[in-house]
Amino acid sequence: MTDPRTVSFTQMKDGTQQDYALLEELEKPFLGMTADRVLDELQRAGEATLEGYKITRLEHGLQSATRAERDGADIDWVVGALLHDIGDGLAPQNHDRMSAEVIRPFVRWDVAWVVEHHGIFQMFYYGHHYGWDRNAREQFKDHPCYDSCAAFCERWDQSSFDPDYDSKTLEHFEPMVREVFGRKAYDPDVLREGHVSVLTGSDTL
Structure with a gap:
């Protein structure tokens, strides 16, 4: 007997509208727990040192987010700073x-x-020590987000490896993470495609 909570197909091309309605329904609780999985990943980052560095991966994210918040950044930038290395x-x-x-x-x-481009922008600080082009980020010099990425790296990323910095706790940032991941995915009113915001607020540059 077929489980009524299981799809009928073994190949996706054979699925029915009823099958996919069921999958959509069953996926909702999983989607609703995205923030929990993100927070769990951050906790794991606290157990893994950045080899050779003085702090953990979690502490680096917390420092970055704390600096962003203290700069007056809005919730999107703060959460972006917190999670910029979660991958x-x-x-x-x-x-x-x-x-x-x-x-x-x-x-x-x-x-x-x-966040997607901070890696190549961050190379400005160390790339030459490996024989790399520290100015590789200049390929994006005409992009509207160039200045934002350069400032993100200077103010919140490259500076956040200090074991003596008084970072706020993950518990402090948890409500922000839950608020952001509780938003409707790909909501145009959230994404604001083409809008460039300053790092210290939500006004346009």
Whole structure:
């Protein structure tokens, strides 16, 4: 006997409208727990040191977010700063892009763009030590988010490796994470495609 809570197909092309209505219904609780999974991943980052650094991955995110909040940044920027390296655990070679995809459905487009590109912008501070082009970010010099990404890296990312910095706790940022991931995914009113916001508020540059 077929379980009424299980689809009828073994190949997706054979699925019925009823099957996909069932899957949509069953997926809702999972989608609703996205913030929990993000917070769990941050907790795991607290158990993994950044090899050679003085702090954990979690502490780096907390420092970045704390600096953003103290700069007067809005919730999208603060959560972006908190989660800008969340992809590091599974995708260390392209963590910036993975991190951006985690937040992209729920934050302004410019915040997602900055998180997606912060890796190449961050190379400005160390790339020359490896024989890389530290100015590789100049390929984006005409992009409207160039200045935002440069400032994000200067003020909140490259500066946040200090074991003595008085970061706020993950519990402090948890309500912000839940608010952002509680938004309707890909809501145009949230994404505001083409709008460029300053890092210290939501006004246009």
